Amino acid sequence: MLIFLGILWVKMMGLGRLQGAEDSFKLLPVDCNKKTDEFCQAKQKSILMNMLYELYNYLAIQAGNFECGNPEKLKSKCILVSEARDYVANVTGTPPEEFGAALDWILTSNKDLGIWLKGKDPSEPVTSIDQVVCLESTRPRMGLICRFRRALTTAITTLFIFFWCLAALWGILIFLRYRWRKMEEEEQAMYEMVKKIIAIVQDHYKEWERNLERYPYVGILHVRDSLIPPQSRKKMKRVWERAVDFLASNESRIQTESHRVAGEDMLVWRWTQPSYLSDSEH
Known part of the structure; x- marks a missing residue:
């Protein structure tokens, strides 16, 4: 009898406690709007985190679809605020007015949440939620096939760029070797031209000493015309000019002068070393 009464008392106490717990749950506030108690703050944070989670997934999927062929024909990876708000409200069941709190959380958070808030000018940072025009995921979620295809494309592109750069460097090397050889x-042709010029000017001077030439000097253009045929003068122009400059700065036996010949001023070369000195050197 005592055992029966004990069991009955325990049952009654348990039911009383359950009833008290149910009463306690009934006393908890259902509407946490404008309430600051711990339960409401935790509830609001949970709702906010759920909104951010759904928003992150939605933006990541949309960005991934855009990168992987864009089957939904999106104009951009950046989703309009109205579209994102309607989606989150539909999935989570939260009022659309709560979406601003999620944007404010993203804006004020120091962490990288994987969501990029964009304004009218993407280059300008957004400082308030009123400036937000669209939202874009910085971590697109792509399928395995899409990731493999993109990785393969990246690898092929990298190899192509590598071989293109290698071919370009090889081409530059070939060009430089060709240029150095030319x-x-x-330079060798210039030295040969200098030798020929010296020989002509010296021979002309010797002939003048023997009264075989009228003047002791010879026109520079006359020397050029006697050394270079007409069809080669354009090709040999640089060699000739370098030879003339070399003689002007490095050859003391030849002097450049200006004389009037046949009524025209003309640059000429004169051999300045007497013939007996020239002959003694050989």
């Missing part, structure tokens, strides 16, 4: 050939 410069060496041009």
Whole structure:
């Protein structure tokens, strides 16, 4: 009998406690609007986190679809605020007015939440939620096939750029080697031209000493015309000019003068070393 009464008392106490717990839940506020108690703050934060979670997933999926062929024909990865707000409100069941709190959380958070708030000018940072025009995910969510295709495309593009740069460097090297060889050939041709000019000017001076020439000098253009045929003068122009400059700055036996010949001023070369000195050097 005592055991029966004990069991009955325990049952009654348990039911009383359950009833008290139910009464306590009934006493909790249902509407947490403008309330600051811990329960309401936790509830509002939970709702906010749920909104951000759904928003993050939605933007990531839309950005991934845009990157992977754009099956939904999106104009941009940046989703308009109205579209994002309607989607979050439809999925979470929260009033659209609460969406501003989620945007404010993103704007004031120091963490990278993977959501980019854009204004009318994407280059300008957004400082208030009123300036937000659209939202874009910085971490697009793509399928395995899409990621593989993009990775393959990136690898092929990288290889193409690498081989293109390698070919360009090889081409530059070939061009430089060709240029160096041409410069060496041009310099050698210039020295050969200098030798021929010296020989002509010296021979002309010797002939003048033997009264075989009227003047002791010879026109520069006359020397050029005697050394370079007409069809090669354009090709040999640089070699000739370098030879003339070399003689002017490095050859003391030849002097450049200006004389009037046949009524026209003309640059001429004169051999300044007497013949007996020239012969003694050989």
